[in-house]
Amino acid sequence: MITMKDFVPEKEPILREQARPVEFPINEELKETAVAMRQFLINSQDPKMAEKYNLRPGVGVAAPQIGIDQQIFAVYLMDYDEEGNETEPLIDEIFVNPKIISHAVQKVALKEGEGCLSVPREVPGIVPRPKRVTVKYNDLEGNEKKIRLRDYQAVVVQHEIDHLKGILFYDHIDEKTPWEPDEDTTLI
Numbered sequence: 001m002i003t004m005k006d007f008v009p010e011k012e013p014i015l016r017e018q019a020r021p022v023e024f025p026i027n028e029e030l031k032e033t034a035v036a037m038r039q040f041l042i043n044s045q046d047p048k049m050a051e052k053y054n055l056r057p058g059v060g061v062a063a064p065q066i067g068i069d070q071q072i073f074a075v076y077l078m079d080y081d082e083e084g085n086e087t088e089p090l091i092d093e094i095f096v097n098p099k100i101i102s103h104a105v106q107k108v109a110l111k112e113g114e115g116c117l118s119v120p121r122e123v124p125g126i127v128p129r130p131k132r133v134t135v136k137y138n139d140l141e142g143n144e145k146k147i148r149l150r151d152y153q154a155v156v157v158q159h160e161i162d163h164l165k166g167i168l169f170y171d172h173i174d175e176k177t178p179w180e181p182d183e184d185t186t187l188i
């Protein structure tokens, strides 16, 4: 099972490299790793499992974060009802060779900024990202998929796609005005 020790240190070169395209048919080992990445997210969002295995809760994980230079990431994002109970997954997907094929000019940014399981510290500032994206990718079986996302879901997937391009969230923070949104950015 994947735990925090499997995450490479922030300064590890792989986190700053372009990940390699996944070849199909995917080899069994990489497929198993992808499934384990999704399971890590599920475990990390389960208070008992997170406590037991000292997991930082995460909604996404990209292969380079665990030292694998392949274009693959998992997102597991649940929806919750007013009592805070999980209802259904908003995104429960393993993205292979993802590509943003179109995006809005308008931007959004999480008003509290972003974090990263590969960055064991707070980095203050907002991370402006296109408000809507259309992403083309393959699923683990090799099927071509296309998904349109907006707002928080778009932020999560863009954060993960950045990892495949060696980009970390704080690369997007304007250190002179870290909390100042531009006129085309809405805080969410």
Ligand SMILES: O=CN(O)C[C@@H](CC1CCCC1)C(=O)N1NCCC[C@H]1C(=O)Nc1ccccn1
Binding pocket: 045, 056, 057, 058, 059, 060, 061, 062, 065, 114, 115, 116, 117, 118, 155, 156, 159, 160, 163
């Ligand atoms: O590349 C992937 N990562 O680095 C894991 C990141 C991905 C998100 C950061 C901003 C957009 C995507 C992650 O999930 N986090 N960042 C660090 C600590 C918090 C945690 C988080 O936001 N957790 C969460 C949120 C809602 C519900 C449950 N858990």
Ligand code: NI
Binding pocket: 115, 116, 117, 118, 159, 163
């Ligand atoms: Ni991250």
